[in-house]
Amino acid sequence: MKKILIVGGVAGGATTAARLRRLDEESQIVMFERGEYISFANCGLPYYIGEIIPQRDALLVQTVDGMSERFNMDIRNLSEVTAINREKKTVTVKNLKLGTTYEERYDVLVLSPGANPIKPPIKGLDEADNVFTLRNIPDTDAIKAHVDNKKPKSAVVIGGGFIGVEMAENLVHRGIKVTLVEMADQIMAPFDSEMVSILHKHVTDMGVELILSDGVSYFDQKGTKIGLNSGKVLDTELTILSIGVRPENELAKSSGLELGERGHIKVDQNMMTSDPNIYAIGDAIETIDYIYNEPAMVPLAWPANKQGRIVADRICGIDSKYPGTLGTSIAKVFDLTAASTGHNEKALARLGKTNYKTIHIHPGSHAGYYPGAFPISLKLIFEVPSGKILGAQGIGYDGVDKRIDVIATAIKGNLTVRDITNLELAYAPPYSSAKDPVNMAGYVASNILDGLVDVVYYNEIDKLIADGGLLIDVREPMEREMGFIEGSINIPLHEIRERLDEIPKDKELYVSCQVGLRGYLAARILKQHGYNVKNLDGGYKTYSDVYG
Amino acid sequence: MKKILIVGGVAGGATTAARLRRLDEESQIVMFERGEYISFANCGLPYYIGEIIPQRDALLVQTVDGMSERFNMDIRNLSEVTAINREKKTVTVKNLKLGTTYEERYDVLVLSPGANPIKPPIKGLDEADNVFTLRNIPDTDAIKAHVDNKKPKSAVVIGGGFIGVEMAENLVHRGIKVTLVEMADQIMAPFDSEMVSILHKHVTDMGVELILSDGVSYFDQKGTKIGLNSGKVLDTELTILSIGVRPENELAKSSGLELGERGHIKVDQNMMTSDPNIYAIGDAIETIDYIYNEPAMVPLAWPANKQGRIVADRICGIDSKYPGTLGTSIAKVFDLTAASTGHNEKALARLGKTNYKTIHIHPGSHAGYYPGAFPISLKLIFEVPSGKILGAQGIGYDGVDKRIDVIATAIKGNLTVRDITNLELAYAPPYSSAKDPVNMAGYVASNILDGLVDVVYYNEIDKLIADGGLLIDVREPMEREMGFIEGSINIPLHEIRERLDEIPKDKELYVSCQVGLRGYLAARILKQHGYNVKNLDGGYKTYSDVYG
Ligand SMILES: Cc1cc2nc3c(=O)[nH]c(=O)nc-3n(C[C@H](O)[C@H](O)[C@H](O)COP(=O)(O)OP(=O)(O)OC[C@H]3O[C@@H](n4cnc5c(N)ncnc54)[C@H](O)[C@@H]3O)c2cc1C
Ligand SMILES: Cc1cc2nc3c(=O)[nH]c(=O)nc-3n(C[C@H](O)[C@H](O)[C@H](O)COP(=O)(O)OP(=O)(O)OC[C@H]3O[C@@H](n4cnc5c(N)ncnc54)[C@H](O)[C@@H]3O)c2cc1C
Ligand SMILES: CC(C)(COP(=O)(O)OP(=O)(O)OC[C@H]1O[C@@H](n2cnc3c(N)ncnc32)[C@H](O)[C@@H]1OP(=O)(O)O)[C@@H](O)C(=O)NCCC(=O)NCCS
Ligand SMILES: CC(C)(COP(=O)(O)OP(=O)(O)OC[C@H]1O[C@@H](n2cnc3c(N)ncnc32)[C@H](O)[C@@H]1OP(=O)(O)O)[C@@H](O)C(=O)NCCC(=O)NCCS
Numbered sequence A, B: 001m002k003k004i005l006i007v008g009g010v011a012g013g014a015t016t017a018a019r020l021r022r023l024d025e026e027s028q029i030v031m032f033e034r035g036e037y038i039s040f041a042n043c044g045l046p047y048y049i050g051e052i053i054p055q056r057d058a059l060l061v062q063t064v065d066g067m068s069e070r071f072n073m074d075i076r077n078l079s080e081v082t083a084i085n086r087e088k089k090t091v092t093v094k095n096l097k098l099g100t101t102y103e104e105r106y107d108v109l110v111l112s113p114g115a116n117p118i119k120p121p122i123k124g125l126d127e128a129d130n131v132f133t134l135r136n137i138p139d140t141d142a143i144k145a146h147v148d149n150k151k152p153k154s155a156v157v158i159g160g161g162f163i164g165v166e167m168a169e170n171l172v173h174r175g176i177k178v179t180l181v182e183m184a185d186q187i188m189a190p191f192d193s194e195m196v197s198i199l200h201k202h203v204t205d206m207g208v209e210l211i212l213s214d215g216v217s218y219f220d221q222k223g224t225k226i227g228l229n230s231g232k233v234l235d236t237e238l239t240i241l242s243i244g245v246r247p248e249n250e251l252a253k254s255s256g257l258e259l260g261e262r263g264h265i266k267v268d269q270n271m272m273t274s275d276p277n278i279y280a281i282g283d284a285i286e287t288i289d290y291i292y293n294e295p296a297m298v299p300l301a302w303p304a305n306k307q308g309r310i311v312a313d314r315i316c317g318i319d320s321k322y323p324g325t326l327g328t329s330i331a332k333v334f335d336l337t338a339a340s341t342g343h344n345e346k347a348l349a350r351l352g353k354t355n356y357k358t359i360h361i362h363p364g365s366h367a368g369y370y371p372g373a374f375p376i377s378l379k380l381i382f383e384v385p386s387g388k389i390l391g392a393q394g395i396g397y398d399g400v401d402k403r404i405d406v407i408a409t410a411i412k413g414n415l416t417v418r419d420i421t422n423l424e425l426a427y428a429p430p431y432s433s434a435k436d437p438v439n440m441a442g443y444v445a446s447n448i449l450d451g452l453v454d455v456v457y458y459n460e461i462d463k464l465i466a467d468g469g470l471l472i473d474v475r476e477p478m479e480r481e482m483g484f485i486e487g488s489i490n491i492p493l494h495e496i497r498e499r500l501d502e503i504p505k506d507k508e509l510y511v512s513c514q515v516g517l518r519g520y521l522a523a524r525i526l527k528q529h530g531y532n533v534k535n536l537d538g539g540y541k542t543y544s545d546v547y548g
Helices: A011-023 A042-049 A065-071 A137-150 A163-175 A193-205 A249-253 A301-315 A345-350 A398-410 A435-448 A461-466 A516-528 A539-548 B011-023 B042-049 B066-070 B137-150 B161-171 B193-205 B250-254 B301-313 B347-348 B399-412 B435-448 B461-466 B518-529 B541-545
Strands: A003-007 A028-032 A075-076 A081-084 A090-095 A101-105 A110-111 A115-117 A154-160 A179-180 A209-210 A214-218 A225-230 A233-235 A239-241 A243-246 A277-281 A287-289 A327-334 A338-342 A356-361 A378-382 A388-398 A454-455 A470-473 A509-512 A535-538 B002-005 B028-032 B073-076 B079-086 B088-096 B101-105 B107-113 B115-117 B152-157 B177-181 B210-211 B216-220 B225-228 B233-235 B239-241 B244-247 B278-280 B285-288 B329-333 B336-342 B356-361 B376-385 B389-398 B454-455 B470-471 B509-512 B533-536
Touching: A003 A011, A011 A028, A011 A065, A011 A301, A011 B518, A042 A137, A042 A163, A042 A243, A065 A075, A081 A249, A110 A301, A154 A163, A163 A179, A163 A327, A163 A435, A163 B233, A179 A214, A193 A209, A193 A327, A193 A338, A193 A378, A209 A327, A239 B161, A277 A301, A287 A301, A327 A398, A338 A398, A345 A388, A378 A398, A378 A435, A378 A539, A388 A398, A398 A435, A398 B399, A461 A470, A509 A516, A509 A539, A516 A535, A535 A539, B002 B011, B002 B161, B011 B028, B011 B066, B011 B301, B028 B079, B042 B137, B042 B161, B066 B073, B079 B250, B107 B301, B107 B399, B152 B161, B161 B177, B161 B193, B161 B239, B161 B329, B193 B210, B193 B329, B193 B336, B193 B376, B193 B541, B210 B244, B210 B399, B278 B301, B285 B301, B329 B399, B336 B399, B347 B389, B356 B435, B376 B399, B376 B435, B376 B541, B389 B399, B461 B470, B461 B509, B509 B518, B509 B541, B518 B533, B533 B541
Parallel strands: A003 A028, A003 A110, A028 A075, A110 A277, A154 A179, A154 A239, A179 A209, A454 A535, A470 A509, A509 A535, B002 B028, B002 B107, B028 B073, B107 B278, B152 B177, B152 B239, B177 B210, B454 B533, B470 B509, B509 B533
Antiparallel strands: A081 A090, A090 A101, A115 A243, A214 A225, A225 A233, A327 A338, A338 A388, A356 A378, A378 A388, B079 B088, B088 B101, B115 B244, B216 B225, B225 B233, B329 B336, B336 B389, B356 B376, B376 B389
């Protein structure tokens, strides 16, 4: 009878344990969890604080008793594994209720210890009694109690990642005035800057004060004052510190398991660590990215769950392998949905990749003539000349999750931008258009690959005009009243064939419209009349998202 | 200069014309449309009648003037092409305004004439003045005028396909009592019977009187009485005849183009007819199905649009090919969404395929602990033993379109049921679960392929019990109060390990629960204790959808 020990009883650990038991009634399974609760819904915590999720119980997906009974396993909560004794194949466990310590033998050890919120040694932090991090149920209880009892009117969220932004939203939902401070020049790292502009505007519209490119220098007066690097001082009654997580790697490190550069536990595609009797999964590990096989650390629930199932399979002799992480992610940002998959341009730059192009389109979430359609801002990044899809980002009020999921699926199916024009997606007016936004992204990208049109980008056009290029805005005069690119001239699309003689042949020529479609039509006309012309990708919409 | 004539100015025709002009400024493009309007939103027509779409103008995606100007083409509406003279490479055109007839020469001819509502020679139909079909703007105007002016209190919709069901919904929305008569034993042919049960219940709940397995025998009293085959007589103030469409094939037939068995124009993967100078696309053609390369006739907007673009490419020397039609489709059915892709079991039976299995699951549209989640009834059909995905059907209040689109994409990426467990889909609580419903479908199907569990189906279990099999319902006693399968005994899942001695080893053994998950857990336990056991696929939910 095999004895399997699992460290960590939430996303990765509990999933491993459940699948293990399904595969094998006989083996002995012991799951250790430092905290009181196992198998809770980490991802729901902000929404319980915001009272979107009304019942605390709803967060507890499984209880120690329920899971022990259903899966016939030995679950020890309030039990911290403090050491791995690899030679002996034992772990040292501290019973946090009793304060006692004991050793437990294993045949196989699975580590799913997760990650910890980063708490840097900022001056005054230790004296502050209103600064919280959010990882588990006790953290949640503490924040919720502070909100319920102290009824803060103002709060500061430090860090604009997913959890920071979700907390900002939920605190606003509780009637609190929120200031969001972010060290980088943008929130929500998975998005490139022109995409995130949309989010910056939206969170600001929703009443959040956004402070970018600034960080916390010190806390003062028990945390009620926060000094920023810029010299600015903020008043706060509640502060959420959400500047990222650090892998929980103490056990692995002290027992000499191989770690990655940033301290994550290294595993192979079987989730095996450098010790063949020890597997590791979840937020604590370094795996590979699906697209380039580069090291990837993606602390999200899907990988943890998936990897947990794989480990269980492997322990039971089933040859499952982890294909690497694509990094698909999503967040509700007030009324918007922001989702992405694969790499963004920042990541490509870090990896030194330059053989790619991007497109930006703004198709409706469904047919425009059916009520309730909203534009989706969709960015697609693809390899040149192969057309391989490297990543996508979508932001909008509706239908964003669907399009990113379809693209994530296309990537796993090795479909190129040409292939996604062939995706036969469900169309009726309330759901999509006869050419779905994903088809459309494929068309627009393929046209570039095929040389039917050349494009320039939102961040290039101003300089090109300044350098003497001519930009023709092919929208209707009325549309220009809402804003236009400085230096552009106006020839509406439907007049362009008649007004060719007004267009000089000796200038660098560019065209633009509202979203890129009419610019493309104009570019095709001009190109066939011998002009060397480029269309402004994403049109005035993408340009004004950034500069408007 | 090439001269291209296009017959039909809506989905397929207008799309061909637009892409043609983008590719080629020079060629002469003439588009003939019999009706007054081109490029209208066929799919929006029911919703305009229902006043969900308030503005008639919204249906007109392009006008003759607007499109002529933008695309510099010769658009002739109210112009019917009455003959193709293939030897001369001309068509005969009748100007319906003037009543005149002329010939027009072509280098390439594109046919996108669509399809016509079937109007069988039913007794009394010609005398009826309240019976309508719905295909175009004049049809729409006539129905809407009848509703607006005559204010009917009751209506009969004949035919329960997509258009019939959409019309039923929209007439109900106008306050009309609707009876839906369908000749088959189910509405919405893309769905298998156990899935469509959910729709039958819902449309009935929404106030529609549903008459299945019955057809119209005669109309009487100017159409205000409808006699059915069963002898039943219905009173009606408005009747919509929507029993299907027939390809508009007169031109093709009279000019000797090759037709398929059911009268559709035959084309190859280049959309070329049996005459190399003539292409055909859209509802009028027979193409191949993506999965088995069998003949396929799918009168939907995506194929028409896609094929239009392909024809334009080919005419301009670009090597685009049509990969065949998957048949992805979707409809809003009152508050439900019903979507499908690939083949259903009825189609597989017709094709003589038996090497497949199905699963039925009912996962939440998003995490259960986040408000607003609804179960999705999801059916997946997969080849055995390859795991190739053959089709999927989904019905639910939310998130159905996304899952069917993901599966349609997976099919195009040649992903198997095992591969879809690896799809990394966007997860945050408002959008999905850490294991998305599509992942879950993959897991459930893979477990069957891997022999981890055997299943029986909703339509087999009653007989198996009658034949002496033992069904153990592993739900909690309280759940059985809401209904259970006759003849089953109850041992809750968490007691099963202790009560093994109650379970006979000499009987055919089955387990069931609410949706299949706990049944699976029980089956795994029993199997490992030496029982030969099968789990009821889809649980009591699927069973009671049909028999409940
Ligand atoms: C507020 C919040 C919101 C989130 N939202 C999302 C989201 O929307 N989408 C998404 O994909 N992901 C989200 N995540 C991330 C997701 O929850 C994690 O990626 C996932 O839980 C990681 O699983 P894990 O098993 O690695 O770690 P965890 O689920 O954190 O489990 C690790 C457990 O191990 C225990 N442990 C650690 N060391 C020891 C030890 N030595 N002995 C005993 N026990 C130990 C810890 O106490 C912890 O309970 C969110 C996370 C948080 C905190
Ligand atoms: C009410 C309704 C709802 C629908 N809903 C959906 C939906 O939700 N999703 C979906 O995918 N599909 C839907 N469809 C189907 C979709 O509209 C068709 O599949 C699509 O329009 C087919 O394109 P087509 O070019 O082949 O035919 P059409 O778009 O019908 O165009 C054919 C045109 O050719 C003209 N024509 C025919 N013969 C001649 C001739 N000899 N000379 C000149 N002109 C001629 C006709 O007048 C017609 O206007 C719906 C259809 C209807 C009627
Ligand atoms: C609750 C928890 C222990 C469940 O683990 P689990 O049993 O693997 O997951 P589920 O309850 O979703 O069940 C999935 C299993 O049921 C099977 N299943 C699901 N629906 C089924 C159905 N209708 N019929 C048959 N089998 C079904 C699946 O195939 C899968 O079994 P497998 O892995 O052996 O193939 C674990 O996911 C957990 O702790 N979650 C909370 C923590 C967390 O994930 N946090 C991050 C997100 S907030
Ligand atoms: C209106 C109609 C003529 C438009 O045809 P179309 O021009 O091919 O289609 P769209 O307006 O959607 O434009 C698509 C083109 O613009 C390009 N495009 C779209 N968005 C773009 C953007 N943001 N930037 C650059 N190019 C863009 C696409 O690449 C595509 O061009 P391509 O085919 O050369 O690659 C035709 O679709 C029609 O008649 N529709 C109504 C009838 C119908 O379809 N009915 C059934 C459904 S209700």
